[in-house]
Amino acid sequence: MHTTAFEVGLTPSLLLRTLEHPMSATSHKKILIVEDEQDILQLVKLYLEKEGFRTVTAMTGSEGLKQVKAENPDLIVLDLMLPEMDGLEVCKRLRSIPETALLPIIMLTAKAEESDTVIGLELGADDYVTKPFSPKALVARVKALLRRLERSSNNSASHYRYGPITLDLTRHEVSLGKQEVSLTAKEFGLLEHLLRHPGRVLTRDVLLNAIWGYDYYGTTRTVDVHIRRLKQKLPLLEEAIVSVKSLGYKLKDVTGDA
Ligand code: CA
Secondary structure (H helix, E strand, O other): OOOOOOOOOOOHHHHHHHHHOOOOOOOOOEEEEEOOOHHHHHHHHHHHHHOOOEEEEEOOHHHHHHHHHHHOOOEEEEEOOOOOOOHHHHHHHHHHOHHHOOOOEEEEEEHHHHHHHHHHHHOOOOEEEEEOOOHHHHHHHHHHHHHHHHHHHOOOOOEEEEOOEEEEOOOOEEEEOOEEEOOOHHHHHHHHHHHHOOOOEEEHHHHHHHHHOOOOOOOOHHHHHHHHHHHHHOOOHHHHEEEEOOOEEEEOOOOOOO
């Protein structure tokens, strides 16, 4: 299937307006674009670079994985339909390795693949853009996601809030309103990890490594058991902690704008 520049939203006036944009605060971030359609790849690259982003590219899934290792990008724009290894598989692999488990991913999908979109989000893409798309809208989504993540990483204060729940790191206390809630060390660790990464899919392996440590020999079922106990003690989390099919858990981001 051929996709022309027009179909992905490139019009002369759009291009001009984008060229006039000043450099933004998100400059110098490195974006990896994985896309097998040369036209779209070049267009996305052009628009991101006009906004001050650095870009690296790959045209297959396995090349994309290699580029992640070699280039350590800040975010990936990942096409779903790729030859050999598709975007879902790339996403799944990145999420299951601790070093790349939290790497921001925006997936490019086609309308006809809407069920894949849902699967994509479940496998841990942070956002998705449906083809045909306007490159400008994609750039806006890239910026929004980076902003959202910057906010949560600046969030390295001594305590976290989630609705009426407060987690105080210095006092090692969790409270619901003014009522202190007694958590075990592991439950506390799980909650802290979820609060640090709202809206991100955290795999059981990643949670296990972060809280139990690499030398722990238990199974990933342990994570499920502790999540269940955490939800029992803080019923508010029953809906807020979402189970992500076959992968892990995600705390719904209540502050997100994407
Ligand atoms: Ca494709």
